[in-house]
Amino acid sequence: MRRIKLTTKGLSTVLGVLLIILVVLICLGIYSKQQTEPTALTMVEDNALRTGPNAAYPEIFKVEKGESFKILKREKKWFFVSNDDKKGWIAGWHTDLDIKRDFVQSEQPLKGKTIIIDPGHGGEDQGASSKKGTKEKEITLRTSLMLRDKLKDEGATVVMTRTTDEYVKLGDRKGKADAFISIHADALDGSAPHGLTVYYHKESQKMLADTLHLAIKKKAMLSDRGVRQENYQVIRQTKQPAVLLELGYISNPTDENLMNDEIYRQITTTSIVDGLKNYFTY
Numbered sequence: 001m002r003r004i005k006l007t008t009k010g011l012s013t014v015l016g017v018l019l020i021i022l023v024v025l026i027c028l029g030i031y032s033k034q035q036t037e038p039t040a041l042t043m044v045e046d047n048a049l050r051t052g053p054n055a056a057y058p059e060i061f062k063v064e065k066g067e068s069f070k071i072l073k074r075e076k077k078w079f080f081v082s083n084d085d086k087k088g089w090i091a092g093w094h095t096d097l098d099i100k101r102d103f104v105q106s107e108q109p110l111k112g113k114t115i116i117i118d119p120g121h122g123g124e125d126q127g128a129s130s131k132k133g134t135k136e137k138e139i140t141l142r143t144s145l146m147l148r149d150k151l152k153d154e155g156a157t158v159v160m161t162r163t164t165d166e167y168v169k170l171g172d173r174k175g176k177a178d179a180f181i182s183i184h185a186d187a188l189d190g191s192a193p194h195g196l197t198v199y200y201h202k203e204s205q206k207m208l209a210d211t212l213h214l215a216i217k218k219k220a221m222l223s224d225r226g227v228r229q230e231n232y233q234v235i236r237q238t239k240q241p242a243v244l245l246e247l248g249y250i251s252n253p254t255d256e257n258l259m260n261d262e263i264y265r266q267i268t269t270t271s272i273v274d275g276l277k278n279y280f281t282y
């Protein structure tokens, strides 16, 4: 009896020691994992902090070689950093962190990408309309067809949800792609509201919305209503980066004239292509 008791005691001691070793090993594991995530960085060349985690975002602070920052957040190869007087995003490859520069496909960043273009409305659903007779479904199709040709010139594969004046259900306006762009135009009872708006639904779509918005703002002549989050079905049902562009207000005479203008359409579609190129380059 006594021997058995001793053995049981011995066994529990051994188990206790093993348990302590296991806990220590787990703690070491967590510790070393935390160590691999850097907490600070130093510039190895002059560059600039930006308002967002890619090079399409505007620069806010010039930074010099040797300047050090605390890392607050990370987004892939970009770091949100701060020191006593500056705060912003910097690409890891300008710093002492071992981060390789993203391969920049500067020639044709859209080559091999699939883009879905969704011209809003169509067929019996004419969308918004104006007193002068401008119909949203026509503006969205004309703009989308021009955008399609420009994206094809850049080497992208373009899928259209419609290419003619036909009715397509909202539930069918989706597919597998690298980006989904739905084109619309607004209208209200009053003629005062005007300007272009970029909508997204999920947080994962915000980067595409921001990048397109910056590019369009640079070239477009319409006033800017910014980037907004909205629960529209066509962007909600798409898992990929998706945005809905309201090109302007048909109910506003200035917007209406611009949207009906071929040259303006050229400017808008070129700026959307610019935005997509930025999005897929950085």
Ligand SMILES: [Zn+2]
Residues within 6 Å of the ligand: 120, 121, 127, 128, 136, 184, 185
């Ligand atoms: Zn619409």
